Amino acid sequence: MAHEPRTRVADGPVADPRRWAILGFLGVAQFMLIIDVTVVAIALPHMGADLGLDREATTWVVSAYTLAFGGLMLLGGRIADLLGSRNVVIAGLAVFTVASLVSGVADSSTALLGGRVAQGVGAALLSPAALSAVVQLFDGEERNKALGIWSGLGGAGAAVGVLLGGVLTAGPGWPWVFYVNVPIGVVVTVVLLRVLPVAPGAGATGMRRGSLDVIGAGLVTAATGTAIYALIGAGDRGWTDRTTLLLLLGAVLLYVLFGLRQRTAAVPLMDLALLARRPVAAGTFLVVSATSLMVAAFFLGTFYLQHHADLGALLTGVLFLPIALATMAGATVAGQQLAAVGGRLLTALGFGIAALGFTVAAVGLGTTAVVVGLTIGAVGLGVLFVVAAATALGQVAPHESGIASGIVSTFHEFGASLGAAVVSSVAAASIAGSGTDGFVDGFTLGAAVAVAAGLVAMFLVPGRPAQAATVADGGEW
Template sequence: MSESMTAATSTPNPTSTPDPRRWRILGLVGVAQLMLILDVTVVAIALPHMGADLDLRREALTWVVSGYTLAFGGLLLLGGRAADLFGARRLVLAGLLLFAAASLTAGLATSEPMLLTGRVAQGMAAAMLSPAALSLIVTIFDGDERNRALGIWSALGGSGAALGVLLGGLLTAGPGWAWIFYINVPVGIVLLLTLRSQLPAQAAPATRAALDVPGAALVTAATATLIYALIRAGDHGWTTWTTAVLLLLSAFFYAGFVARQRLAVSPLMSVRLLTRRPVATGTVLILVATALMIMMFFLGTFALQEHHGYGALTTGLLFLPVAVSTMLGANLAGRVIGRTGPRTLAVTGLAIAAVGLAIPAIWDGAAPMVAGMTVGAAGTGVLFVVASATALGQVAPQEAGLASGIVSTFHEFGASLGAAVVSSIAAASIAGTSTEGFTRGFTTGAIVAIVTAVAALVITPSARPR
């Protein structure tokens, strides 16, 4: 969603001749983007089965989710720079090739290191492919057609979540969990070969800014250290010296990243832009919204399958109303935010999310859990729209691209942190020794939503987004 706003700021070239293949290309890169989005949620249903077949610990199961989103978010801005430097066409084709190879590695995995290597490589490929694909859409469409194309691109986010849970259930219950990765291989290869012949040749890019590899390494290392500290705390305690040292090390890496961005000739992001109230508020809201969404998926898939005894297919079907509710909440927020303003919607969305998360925390059973997650998902859907509109609605057109990249990065980091936090809180329940962890997990999510709602009331600008 936020990336589409980036593209919308580009200036059309009325003298250019539209490429007759543009809608076909949109369909192809749209499928590629959908594949990337699917891989965030498609693994949720399969996690218990992966753990049983590969004898994976809780920490490893958490990294199956966080490893992908961490690499995706940590390298996303670097991928956008690389598309400018080397050409979007090259990055799309290279990203598809790497994604197919990484998916094959994950599907063939017979051990924890092999599976996690595949997932991290998938995230790296996604960071190359996603911004480059969007760049192609901006290049080949102009005017009103560009707006229509970006509308289609934006719709892939919500549909990807819904299709992910359903596809994960179908494949896990059918041929097995490995096929949630295998299916990417033929799709990726077909897309690669087709796009190679369909994409127009590109001239050498005019932008010659250097890639800030040290900056990307620092922010990824900082977030990875933080996630490791949170995951480890579930078994070893939150007040141990090791946890404290890891948290301090993460803070050190983040400080190094800020210093690097101030000194780099071509920084990944503008730290100055992050200090602006609308952008800072938007990043906080997108971080919390994504973390809450992943918390619900992570807790729900283990509770429904391990505690309530549902199969993978049934679990996938039970998650469909959750995914649909997210889309409906986002759609409604997009329609009314111009009249209500972001502050009212932010507080309302967080309050709805808190109520939804409180339901399974108070009442045990599959029905209250699904009902609660469905209500909570409507609130997170509202937050996704508010976060993007707040961060991007008050920036100058020439800054919208950078602000959008920042929001997209925090979206992926939110998924990583959400999985890590809830995995530690619900460690005993995920390991199958009790059910109290699920209650603690949903309770924590509700408290986070309430605290953020109070903060949003103070920090969210009242001005309506432009």
């Protein structure tokens, strides 16, 4: 294919004239990864019924994807540095597309969970490599615009995912929440093979293979996986059961080993010194808390509306649409007000609104109360997502922005795994179809977590607007 002449951005490097079109196709690929949590959430009850999945297996349909995605994302970024973003984008997209097909044709829990893990691996390769490609394609003010579009995919993905999940599950069936990725993935792969420019990887300049910290990635994924397994099983074994406690202890030990590995690795996956900075630690705490609450809301809501209220997948998807849109609204308002009022006040409001929403759902526990309550709570969670990103990334030096973004994204996925695991255990009886007490307990726990996290965040989140602080003082407590 003949390459078009390259143009120059004012006062910047030579730019590819196809960069906006390329951004569009990379955005479609990233969009598939984002909606893959919410689109699947709506289909969970139907998957469980058709494949005979118990509560633990159903929970792992969500957690297996987010765990592999989050646990391997930093490694995926390192691989992109080594091999070049184009190669890893194509590889990740191919793995994700094939894994989607495997998940769709699955006729057992083993096959489905295997497909979901493979989807997570593909996502962990694709997401950081695609973002790296975007950064390489754009410069200056254009880069800011491109990254703004990229960031906006999150809220839009949640909204589209819930509606698409309902339409597909109620129509051709739940396998189509996976099948829909296949033609899109094939088309995007073919197009990107033709238009995505080759960027040299660090391997071309002598980067050592030893700098790829596979051991570190394995340790952090195993640690989180062990913790999630313990939390999911606690719903049946009990929270003080010996097996539960031993598994949690094992997870702690694996995290300790991961920390030691990061201190000794030539090129560590995660800069633990960066996590020790107050803004980064605060932003990470916010993103874990908000994501856990959001996934818990989707998990409880979809099972309540479909299993207990017997509304069906399509109507459930429609009812979840205002919840997703409320998240976007909260994020928009927070983005506009952050500079004026600062992160601490918005954090208090965000957790307070989230707690109110979960309380409404728990106290009213009816179709209207659940939808209204989760919609209210989603406004607060949207606020928290913006504050989390601005707090964690607003005060790091430019050369640290990549690893800081990777840390926030990794903990976002871990938060999703944690939320699904905990709420599944707390509401185990109701999810299995025995009464509504479990739903009340789950929503009540969400309110309690929002209150407790809000109190902790008051000590973590800096009181000044992000713009008022400098990189120099950003690391002080």
